[in-house]
Amino acid sequence: MTSSLRLAFTLALFGSVASAQTGVLDQSNAFPPPPPIQTASFNGSASSLEWQQEVRCGLTGVLEGFSLFLNGSAGSTMDVRVRVGAGWNTGPIAFQGVATKTNSNFNEVVFIDCSSAGIALNANDVFVIEIQGNNTGGSFLGSYIAPPAAPSYPNFLYLGPNATGCFADCGWRMSFETYMLANVPPTAYCTAGTTTNGCNASMSANNQPSVSFANSCTINVANVEGQRTGIMFYGLQALPQAWCPGGVGSSFLCVKPPTQRSFPQTSGGTNATCTGSLALDWNAFQQATPGALGTPWSAGDKVYVQAWFRDPGACRTTSLSNGLELTYRP
Numbered sequence: 001m002t003s004s005l006r007l008a009f010t011l012a013l014f015g016s017v018a019s020a021q022t023g024v025l026d027q028s029n030a031f032p033p034p035p036p037i038q039t040a041s042f043n044g045s046a047s048s049l050e051w052q053q054e055v056r057c058g059l060t061g062v063l064e065g066f067s068l069f070l071n072g073s074a075g076s077t078m079d080v081r082v083r084v085g086a087g088w089n090t091g092p093i094a095f096q097g098v099a100t101k102t103n104s105n106f107n108e109v110v111f112i113d114c115s116s117a118g119i120a121l122n123a124n125d126v127f128v129i130e131i132q133g134n135n136t137g138g139s140f141l142g143s144y145i146a147p148p149a150a151p152s153y154p155n156f157l158y159l160g161p162n163a164t165g166c167f168a169d170c171g172w173r174m175s176f177e178t179y180m181l182a183n184v185p186p187t188a189y190c191t192a193g194t195t196t197n198g199c200n201a202s203m204s205a206n207n208q209p210s211v212s213f214a215n216s217c218t219i220n221v222a223n224v225e226g227q228r229t230g231i232m233f234y235g236l237q238a239l240p241q242a243w244c245p246g247g248v249g250s251s252f253l254c255v256k257p258p259t260q261r262s263f264p265q266t267s268g269g270t271n272a273t274c275t276g277s278l279a280l281d282w283n284a285f286q287q288a289t290p291g292a293l294g295t296p297w298s299a300g301d302k303v304y305v306q307a308w309f310r311d312p313g314a315c316r317t318t319s320l321s322n323g324l325e326l327t328y329r330p
Contacts, residue, residue, distance in 0.1 A: 193251025230309030254323030
């Protein structure tokens with residue numbers, strides 16, 4: 001192995017990944033690998049070297065980003081890119097950013113957020129994480145096991161700029177973790193209060209919201225007391241907290257202040273029954289209130305929504321629905 005590749009083995013156990021991501025962990029070749037697989041350090045400094053780790057998706061969704069396990073000099077940088085398709089990949093760059101080593105510690109975990117690129121992938125799609133140095137003393141960590149033993153991750157690592165096959169004897173891998181903004185539907189949480197007429201108002205939405213308004217997002221509340229005035233309101237954190245003091249009543253406040261209210265509306269239906277409902281076009285509301293709480297939104301941001309409506313026989317003369325957690329998509 002040539003010295004310019006600066007491949008080295010390290011046999012000690014080091015720190016684990018910080019959990020700062022909002023997406024779902026999809027693919028992982030975390031550092032350090034389990035024995036008997038050995039640890040490796042790769043040259044991420046030389047600008048003449050272009051590394052590509054092929055990754056196969058397990059989930060359908062939007063690529064939120066990926067964690068890299070860095071070594072090297074404090075302040076060193078590496079250009080990082082994503083290209084969709086198998087390695088060696090010379091196709092269009094879907095995302096480009098910079099990984100920076102902020103300290104001199106071994107195994108610094110750096111998360112590269114590429115959610116703004118909106119890279120939509122299906123399960124079993126492949127893409128490559130590409131690293132190219134800037135001659136600043138950077139390196140990144142990975143693993144090695146001699147073939148024919150099974151590697152720590154099934155897809156190959158490549159070294160370019162003109163790779164014709166996997167790197168060296170094909171036993172080498174980059175360490176990484178990928179996170180997907182998976183196509184998980186909006187999630188109900190918390191507990192709806194029971195109204196004077198036995199109604200339990202239930203929230204749902206047809207889609208997750210989109211930063212670019214790429215799809216509709218209509219929030220619905222069913223089983224509301226008929227012919228009552230109500231609103232929906234939202235915040236940036238969840239609770240629960242008893243709505244009425246002293247344990248009176250059954251409603252819970254499911255959204256932590258500060259909160260933002262929507263416009264008042266009437267539930268319709270028939271009085272003294274559970275035939276009322278409320279609805280909110282989330283896109284239209286956001287466009288009508290550009291300075292509202294939480295704006296501007298970014299992919300991965302979460303919103304917690306709840307409905308409030310009049311119920312004269314209840315404590316505080318009101319009842320509350322359960323809560324609904326929404327997660328912004330690109």
